[in-house]
Amino acid sequence: MEGSPTHRAISIEFVSYNGVDVVKTWPAEIVAAQGLLEIEIEGQLFPRVAYGQEPFWAEVNPTYASNPCHDCGIVAGQLHVPDCDVEQCPRCQTQLITCPCTITSPVQNEPDPVLEPEKTPDNT
Ligand SMILES: [Zn+2]
Numbered sequence: 001m002e003g004s005p006t007h008r009a010i011s012i013e014f015v016s017y018n019g020v021d022v023v024k025t026w027p028a029e030i031v032a033a034q035g036l037l038e039i040e041i042e043g044q045l046f047p048r049v050a051y052g053q054e055p056f057w058a059e060v061n062p063t064y065a066s067n068p069c070h071d072c073g074i075v076a077g078q079l080h081v082p083d084c085d086v087e088q089c090p091r092c093q094t095q096l097i098t099c100p101c102t103i104t105s106p107v108q109n110e111p112d113p114v115l116e117p118e119k120t121p122d123n124t
């Protein structure tokens with residue numbers, strides 16, 4: 001029959017992770033996120049809050065962590081992928097992406113920029 005939605009005209013491939021459809025590259029992001037144990041906020045390091053340990057969300061729905069994270073697909077006990085809208089700020093205990101804290105290091109180490117030595121002309 002014509003018009004049946006069997007074909008998805010999207011170029012991004014999805015895979016199932018913890019039963020959640022995620023972009024194909026996402027599981028690697030989740031694995032990487034598990035190694036990011038701390039987040040730097042305004043110059044201070046805070047341990048990140050694992051899924052299922054957010055009192056902020058437990059208040060809204062006490063069983064929220066019985067399903068994988070609706071945003072990043074992790075399960076209880078795992079750490080959210082950076083920028084997940086469920087992650088709780090360890091500093092002010094509210095939603096990390098909307099809280100007023102300034103994240104000074106977004107959980108990844110940026111390489112130091114290589115400073116070029118000043119060129120001093122030899123011929124005077
Ligand atoms: Zn999440």
Ligand SMILES: [Zn+2]
Nearest residue numbers: 089092099101
């Ligand atoms: Zn905060």
